[in-house]
Amino acid sequence: MNMIKNASSASKKAFLNYGIVIVFFIVFQTLVSTGNITSALKGQLIPIVCYMIMAVSLNLVVGISGELSLGHAGFMSVGAFTAVIVSSAMGDAANPAKLVVSMIVGAGVAAIAGFLIGIPVLRLNGDYLAIVTLAFGEIIKNILNCLYVGIDEKGVHFAFNNPDALGMNPLGKVVINGPMGAVGISKIATFPAAVILLMIILIVIQNLVNSRTGRAIMAIRDNRIAAESMGLSPMKYKMLAFTVSASMAGAAGAVYALNYSTLVPKKFDFNTSILVLVFVVLGGIGNMTGSLIAAGVLVVLPELLRKFSDYRMLVYAIVLILVMLVTNNEKLKGRIDTFFKKFRMNIAKGGRKK
Amino acid sequence: MLAHLINGISLGSIYAIIALGYTMVYGIAKMLNFAHGDVIMVGGYISFCSMMYLNLPAPVAVLVAVFVCTVLGIVVERLAYKPLRAATSLAVLITAIGMSYFLQNAALLIWGANPKAFPNMFKNIEAIEIAGARVSPVAIVAIVANLIIMVALTLFTTRTKVGKAMRAVSEDKGAATLMGINVNFTISLTFAIGSGLAAIAGVLLCTAYPTLMPTTGSMPGIKAFTAAVFGGIGSIPGAMIGGILLGIIEILARAYISSELADAIVFGVLIVVLIFRPTGLLGKQIHEKV
Amino acid sequence: MSKSPEVKLVNVPSPNFVPEKDADKPLVLEAAHLGIDFGGLVAVDEFNIGIGATEICGLIGPNGAGKTTIFNLLTKVYEPTRGTIMLGGKDTHNMTPVQVNQMGIARTFQNIRLFDKLSVEENVKIGLHNHIGYHTLSGVFRLPSYWKEEKKSHERALELLDIFGMADLANVTADSLPYGAQRRLEIVRALATGPKLLLLDEPAAGMNPSETEELMNNIRKIRDEFQIAVLLIEHDMNLVMGICESIVVLNFGRIIAKGTPSQIQGNPQVIEAYLGTHRG
Numbered sequence: 001m002n003m004i005k006n007a008s009s010a011s012k013k014a015f016l017n018y019g020i021v022i023v024f025f026i027v028f029q030t031l032v033s034t035g036n037i038t039s040a041l042k043g044q045l046i047p048i049v050c051y052m053i054m055a056v057s058l059n060l061v062v063g064i065s066g067e068l069s070l071g072h073a074g075f076m077s078v079g080a081f082t083a084v085i086v087s088s089a090m091g092d093a094a095n096p097a098k099l100v101v102s103m104i105v106g107a108g109v110a111a112i113a114g115f116l117i118g119i120p121v122l123r124l125n126g127d128y129l130a131i132v133t134l135a136f137g138e139i140i141k142n143i144l145n146c147l148y149v150g151i152d153e154k155g156v157h158f159a160f161n162n163p164d165a166l167g168m169n170p171l172g173k174v175v176i177n178g179p180m181g182a183v184g185i186s187k188i189a190t191f192p193a194a195v196i197l198l199m200i201i202l203i204v205i206q207n208l209v210n211s212r213t214g215r216a217i218m219a220i221r222d223n224r225i226a227a228e229s230m231g232l233s234p235m236k237y238k239m240l241a242f243t244v245s246a247s248m249a250g251a252a253g254a255v256y257a258l259n260y261s262t263l264v265p266k267k268f269d270f271n272t273s274i275l276v277l278v279f280v281v282l283g284g285i286g287n288m289t290g291s292l293i294a295a296g297v298l299v300v301l302p303e304l305l306r307k308f309s310d311y312r313m314l315v316y317a318i319v320l321i322l323v324m325l326v327t328n329n330e331k332l333k334g335r336i337d338t339f340f341k342k343f344r345m346n347i348a349k350g351g352r353k354k
Numbered sequence: 355m356l357a358h359l360i361n362g363i364s365l366g367s368i369y370a371i372i373a374l375g376y377t378m379v380y381g382i383a384k385m386l387n388f389a390h391g392d393v394i395m396v397g398g399y400i401s402f403c404s405m406m407y408l409n410l411p412a413p414v415a416v417l418v419a420v421f422v423c424t425v426l427g428i429v430v431e432r433l434a435y436k437p438l439r440a441a442t443s444l445a446v447l448i449t450a451i452g453m454s455y456f457l458q459n460a461a462l463l464i465w466g467a468n469p470k471a472f473p474n475m476f477k478n479i480e481a482i483e484i485a486g487a488r489v490s491p492v493a494i495v496a497i498v499a500n501l502i503i504m505v506a507l508t509l510f511t512t513r514t515k516v517g518k519a520m521r522a523v524s525e526d527k528g529a530a531t532l533m534g535i536n537v538n539f540t541i542s543l544t545f546a547i548g549s550g551l552a553a554i555a556g557v558l559l560c561t562a563y564p565t566l567m568p569t570t571g572s573m574p575g576i577k578a579f580t581a582a583v584f585g586g587i588g589s590i591p592g593a594m595i596g597g598i599l600l601g602i603i604e605i606l607a608r609a610y611i612s613s614e615l616a617d618a619i620v621f622g623v624l625i626v627v628l629i630f631r632p633t634g635l636l637g638k639q640i641h642e643k644v
Numbered sequence: 645m646s647k648s649p650e651v652k653l654v655n656v657p658s659p660n661f662v663p664e665k666d667a668d669k670p671l672v673l674e675a676a677h678l679g680i681d682f683g684g685l686v687a688v689d690e691f692n693i694g695i696g697a698t699e700i701c702g703l704i705g706p707n708g709a710g711k712t713t714i715f716n717l718l719t720k721v722y723e724p725t726r727g728t729i730m731l732g733g734k735d736t737h738n739m740t741p742v743q744v745n746q747m748g749i750a751r752t753f754q755n756i757r758l759f760d761k762l763s764v765e766e767n768v769k770i771g772l773h774n775h776i777g778y779h780t781l782s783g784v785f786r787l788p789s790y791w792k793e794e795k796k797s798h799e800r801a802l803e804l805l806d807i808f809g810m811a812d813l814a815n816v817t818a819d820s821l822p823y824g825a826q827r828r829l830e831i832v833r834a835l836a837t838g839p840k841l842l843l844l845d846e847p848a849a850g851m852n853p854s855e856t857e858e859l860m861n862n863i864r865k866i867r868d869e870f871q872i873a874v875l876l877i878e879h880d881m882n883l884v885m886g887i888c889e890s891i892v893v894l895n896f897g898r899i900i901a902k903g904t905p906s907q908i909q910g911n912p913q914v915i916e917a918y919l920g921t922h923r924g
Binding site for chain 1: 751753759780783834
């Protein structure tokens with residue numbers, strides 16, 4: 001208990017985030033079990049948690065490590081399609097076992113992808129790094145578009161760019177069918193499992209950030225040359241953050257995929273990467289609480305705006321631009337601050353008169 | 355083979371014209387204007403409407419598109435980017451992404467999601483035969499247009515006062531202001547030129563690949579941006595070389611390897627180039643002062 | 645000028661000399677025929693230096709003489725075009741700044757390079773990074789070694805900050821410190837990496853005379869307590885003449901004089917190149 005009492009402000013923030021996740025879980029789990037939830041929103045619960053994981057893991061790269069990545073969805077798709085293959089290959093195993101193994105393998109394969117991509121990418125700076133991560137995201141999508149996987153009693157068959165090369169016997173089942181994506185996925189993901197994954201990922205990220213490794217990552221972000229002169233290898237720590245983040249996106253992808261019966265590679269294109277980046281930026285760079293809330297609100301918001309279906313994305317775009325203008329322009333920020341101050345003073349005065 | 359090569363140069367010329375917009379804006383405002391690709395789409399729709407609904411002749415329709423996009427470019431810069439001149443590059447990038455969403459969804463509301471068949475401006479002209487390869491007139495027009503634009507822009511930035519001011523602003527905004535250069539005007543002008551070029555590219559692109567949708571501009575936009583980085587962002591000849599190389603690689607990959615993988619190969623080449631030349635083919639190397 | 649510590653310089657088996665007290669100890673750093681060109685321009689040439697184990701050595705010269713470039717060569721921010729740098733008897737050819745730091749060289753920067761958004765204590769802990777002995781996974785899973793080592797590094801950080809009386813500022817963010825305190829924090833941070841040689845780039849810049857006086861005492865104290873060598877670039881002649889045991893004078897990228905403070909003060913070439921124009 002002494003530990004908690006002595007906790008620094010950083011650990012207090014960490015506990016706040018765990019609290020948010022637990023409350024979120026209890027509220028929605030209660031709504032689900034009492035049947036007080038629309039089926040549309042219920043269907044969104046697992047994707048919301050997946051996007052929360054995507055947002056906090058991207059924040060590790062963008063906020064903590066300070067590198068602008070535009071290809072995060074690529075790692076999500078690596079995890080997603082790996083999970084589809086693994087869960088299909090496990091056949092009759094129990095669902096929880098299938099889910100856990102799929103997540104772990106999905107995270108592992110995404111970590112390998114992250115490591116390999118990190119080698120060339122992390123040598124570059126700023127905007128160049130951004131465009132190359134974008135390019136890798138598109139490359140992953142294109143490669144998955146050419147991937148054919150089938151399973152028969154002899155095992156798993158892979159083919160590239162040619163479905164006829166699978167060489168399965170006629171009873172075999174095609175699991176991933178090129179641009180048509182994964183078909184006939186068994187929907188084994190559950191909301192509690194997704195929340196547990198989110199919790200584990202939050203713990204890992206926050207403990208990592210508040211350790212010597214996290215300090216090293218932030219030092220390299222703040223001043224690479226000074227960090228090098230302190231004996232910290234930039235490549236090592238950038239790579240660590242990038243790979244860990246990729247594996248988390250892979251785990252999120254695994255849960256996401258196992259929540260749908262079909263899934264196309266196009267789902268994880270550049271636009272999805274951008275969407276997650278928007279969560280991170282609107283939630284506040286480096287602010288994990290913000291990422292959680294932004295991801296939750298912004299995934300649900302378009303659903304709530306469904307009444308204005310034609311206008312919802314337009315409204316979304318305008319809101320995004322306005323938020324960026326208001327939060328990043330000193331003059332506008334000042335004006336809004338004084339407006340609120342006056343507003344508050346007026347309320348205070350009004351109260352006194354009565 | 356020759357036909358593929360010419361088609362590649364032609365597609366590359368369109369990329370180069372778009373890439374010029376990216377590169378000039380990046381050079382001067384140090385921002386990635388993600389909405390640039392969507393200006394291409396707006397240019398396409400405007401010329402489409404001018405021809406189909408107003409029955410204007412094709413050259414006039416192109417001029418109308420250029421005019422509308424130029425105004426659009428200036429308005430977008432004034433409303434969304436100018437207030438953020440002191441903000442972080444990430445904030446500007448997200449705003450540009452927001453602008454891209456806005457333009458796409460506005461187009462979706464105005465023109466609908468169904469693809470429009472773009473009229474062929476050159477339907478009365480036969481395909482030309484060059485050394486046994488049949489080349490469509492639009493391919494020739496794209497190549498010629500690219501050459502003219504390149505020469506004109508090079509002359510403009512090196513010979514005219516405004517063009518020199520543009521280069522001065524891209525080198526050092528503060529010093530340019532002290533020299534009496536109107537920085538805001540110069541940046542607006544850059545956006546105007548870039549957007550006007552995007553309109554021309556939009557018309558060429560839609561003539562060569564005649565389906566027009568609200569998302570038509572996004573992929574060519576990303577590829578042109580890749581071309582600009584490939585050639586060295588900020589460099590005008592770099593944009594031209596990057597664009598043409600990218601076009602050739604894409605067409606050849608499509609023809610000889612796989613149309614599914616063509617984009618992956620294009621991006622793969624970009625990555626290889628950046629590994630060996632971290633600032634692109636013609637980009638300047640910048641060292642941090644210690 | 646202020647009182648010079650009267651030191652006798654003795655020759656060591658090389659073209660260099662060190663204070664008498666360090667004569668029987670190996671040199672901490674030795675550079676020979678060092679030079680670097682930037683695009684055909686010779687920035688530094690024929691730079692030779694030997695630094696004794698506990699020597700305080702000054703590197704002075706007019707602006708643009710190449711002093712910071714020498715620091716960048718010694719810390720391998722730049723790879724030299726010519727010459728060798730021996731650190732504790734090892735050639736640092738093709739080594740990175742990270743490697744030479746781990747071999748015992750630490751520095752501060754002329755234009756302060758702190759980790760602005762992190763706290764003072766965290767800045768020092770980053771200096772301690774390679775002396776904090778727990779694995780990334782122990783940190784992630786909060787194993788006992790994490791708690792033990794974090795506690796140890798917290799105490800060590802405060803101890804180091806206390807040299808400059810800054811322990812009470814531990815939780816302040818680095819960018820909110822006043823200028824002089826930022827310079828002092830840079831020294832503490834460099835010291836935390838456990839160097840054998842400390843390079844200080846204009847440590848007294850922007851300090852008032854009483855702060856400079858205190859800084860001089862602290863540099864001496866650090867040297868005595870940690871038994872390390874110090875190489876410093878400084879324009880404040882009171883500081884240089886007051887604490888340096890030997891001085892190297894640089895002009896146009898070349899050494900124009902070497903010796904004790906009193907030798908340098910009396911050197912007509914130095915007076916012409918530097919002191920003459922500097923203080924009138």
